[in-house]
Amino acid sequence: MTSRRSVLKGTLAAATLTGLTGTRIRRAWAADEIVVGATVPITGPLAASGLQYYDALQMAQDDINAAGGINGKKFRIAFEDTQASNSIAVNAFIKLAQQESPPFIFLSSYTIQNLAVEQAVAKAGIPTVYAGGGVAIAAKKNPWMFRIRPPDNMAGGAIGQALASVMKARNVGIINVQDDYGTASGNALEAAVKQAGLNVVARETYGARDNDFSPQLLSLKNKGAEAMVAFSYVRDGALLLTQRRGLGIDIPLLGSTSFVVPSLVDLVTPADLDGAYVMIDAMLGAPMGSASETYVSRFLERFKTRADPFGSCYYDAAMILADALRKVGPDREKIRDYFAHVKDYKGVTRVYSTDDRGDMAHSVALVKFAPGTKDISLVGYYPPQKS
């Protein structure tokens, strides 16, 4: 033990701390720009979906600036990576709040990340938009959080109606992924289906990382399901479709929004999509109007991949935000109030109106695949839209 060593260790400690202070400097805004924040999973296992809204937000940023910015000032989105961890998501939010002092922050689309960051949002007093579907988030009644997608339980009622009137099935089987989204959606559907006077003959679940669904699919068939409803993500959704065909199960399958996401459609064949319906967040493209069509083709041209409604709703949120900034300026409370009173705003994804729970999106659409192709066609809106 020597005094030299103590000094050495002390120096090490000091050096560490110096490295830490390097991040102390708060970036000041340039005088001619307005900076908002966005926490997005850019790396890690959630990046697959994160990329969609990362791209959508970039496009929104460029479009806003091309239209003259915010009253002449440049509009910039500062991104922080949330990866796949709650504490990193919270850190990302706090970092943005402290370093950029933004008037607004876009949150990620994962319910548990949104739940984790909720208290930090309330503490910071920054208006945010999020896309996690969990009902638990709105139940917090946080006045600073606005949901830009339909909540998970909305699909339940809509599917119940679709099963009865469109698919004409009396006995229904449900299969869902075992997580907050799948379980909540499955529960909501069970209740809604019973309310519609139909029977739930089977309820199967699987883990998000599972690969073989033959037990669940066969069980659904065994128990006499006339239609199956699936709440899944991309990879598992694709596997459900492929394995359903591989097992020779002809029962029509109604899936969640992930079924129309490009990364899923690329994995399956048209034969796999036979008899598949999808209850989607929204139908991008022609049915939504020319703005939507243009959005889709521009997105494809720039990012070489098809836009999906999980990303495009962020584009809409950014446009609403730009309107807000132009009208009321970068004032957090005023922007919050602006978002709380959005009514019948037509974006590229859907029409938005904010209710008293902070939910801005209230419709879903039923589509099905044209036989032998991968193209979707609209069957109907729930609730029926007067768009």
Place this chain on the structure above:
Amino acid sequence: MAQFLQLLINGLAIGSIYAVIALSFEIAYESTGVVNFATGQLVVVGALVGASALAYTHAEIPISYGYTLAVMALVGIAFFVSVFRPLNGKPVVTIVIGTVAIGISIQNVSQLIWGPLPAASVSPVGSGVLRTMGTVVPDHALFVIGVTAVLIGCVYLLLHRSSLGKQFRALAQDEEAARLMGIRVTRLYALTWILVAGLAGIAGVLLSPMWFIDVTMGDSLALKAFAAAIIGGFGSIPGAICGGVMVGLAEILGAFYISSTYKDALVFLLMIAFLLLRPRGLFGERQSERG
């Protein structure tokens, strides 16, 4: 009955692939002493290389598979040089953490190269199904069972009926003694790692038409292979086969007849039961202490 057959064949197909992964894991351990926690990531690399090759060559199976094997051989050598050589002889936990860390790196590199989205792939026998005895069975499942049987047979012949195999086993028993006997230890280690990576890669290629591999799947695959190795017993090829098949069947049949929610727990309960009651598994070595 028809459904039982469907489940059985699916379970066998999955179990065969787990068996191949378990074999890769066990050969690494037996021959080099490394508990390779990066096994899952190697499987994923094989799958993604295969999928890319198929896409690039427009589904020319022989070329794609050959290319994949060649790439996996190179990966095996890289692994040997950059992971095994530096860590050889170090305590168990260092090697465990080392392979975990390399697994993280490999997964990240894979994501940089192939992106986070799942990769589609086609089977050499197409996506057709076989309708027989009232059941419907994917052609690929039968193909997998057949190929893995042949593969495991070849590995068995290599290890137990060839002079090269004898050298492998000598090296596994005692590195010093093997060197003294004139065995080219370094070359043999390199070959071992080529074999380990190759087996993992083949498992990946067989898997990808069934499961749409993405870069995050490595860890869950590895866990099943670990369970298979424990149940079957370390250090034995019959062990790897039995363990893999048992895990595959437990997963599929357990999901159907017991509970789809807790089927993973079933597999792990089985593994823990074996660890507590019969740690050497069905066919494995005895855990012995030497003073």
Place this chain on the structure above:
Amino acid sequence: MNIPAPRIGLVLVCAVLALAAPVLISPYSLRVLILALISAIAVVGLCLAFGYTGLIQLGQAAFVGIGAYTSALLTTRLGFDVWLALPAAVIVSAVAGMLIGAPMLRLRGHYLALATVGLNVTMEIVTKNWTDLTGGDDGLSGIPGIGVGSFDFASDRSFYYLALAFLTLVALIAAAIRASHFGRAMIAVRDDELACGACGVRVFRTKLLAFTLASAYGGLSGVLYAHYSNYISPGDFDGVKAITLLVMLIVGGEASILGAIAGAVVISFAPEWLRFLGQGYLTVFGIGVVIVLVLLPSGLAGAARSLGRRLPTGLRRA
């Protein structure tokens, strides 16, 4: 136990820096540092189980989770005061460690490693599926903060000192254990189990006690995490977290308490330092860990020690 003067000097330097940290670093870095200190408690526990006793514990995060969930449930569902829930949760973690360790510690080497991996998996399955108890994937929110009387440790600055106090306390306890007869038994078991068994050391009991202690430490870490973040979910205690804890220990120096703390801080800040690498940061991280394993087998603490040894004898006290 006489402590040489220079070591006291070292401790003082570290203490001053630690106490002054909140004014020296940015608010965001303070947050990361708090999380690092909370992790450090669990890592010190790992030092007891693995560093001293040689038990490969790849499932420490499960005990962090047990502590976190227990305290969260006691405070949110049963209205316990935090200061009652905290010791209760630590005791629950310790008991869990004992019950799990009793059958599991008969295994050795990679078998034990794989069994502890199974622990993580089981924890994940239970927390995700026992929804009535754990809230499932939605997790538990609204976990209260910690307060004493009318003072709340609500600000980051105040919580930092609270975490620092806890860490110091458990580090001192660990050091005391190390210096005790039991500590020597632990090290003997690690070095040569067979020999010390022959010498009358109660090998299994030593292992079990070390494992139980490590679980208690993990539980305490979990309690602090829960009441700092006010929200926990199954993903906070998964296999990745468990591996990270072990990496913290290895990098810091597996048989050193100060090393455990240093490792926790370094690994917690590594993502921030490597942020410029963008998407490729994990690649560098993984390779970096391997390099540390190869070049610094005893971690940062070992490197510091051998640096000290290499100084000319004139500068060294006899």
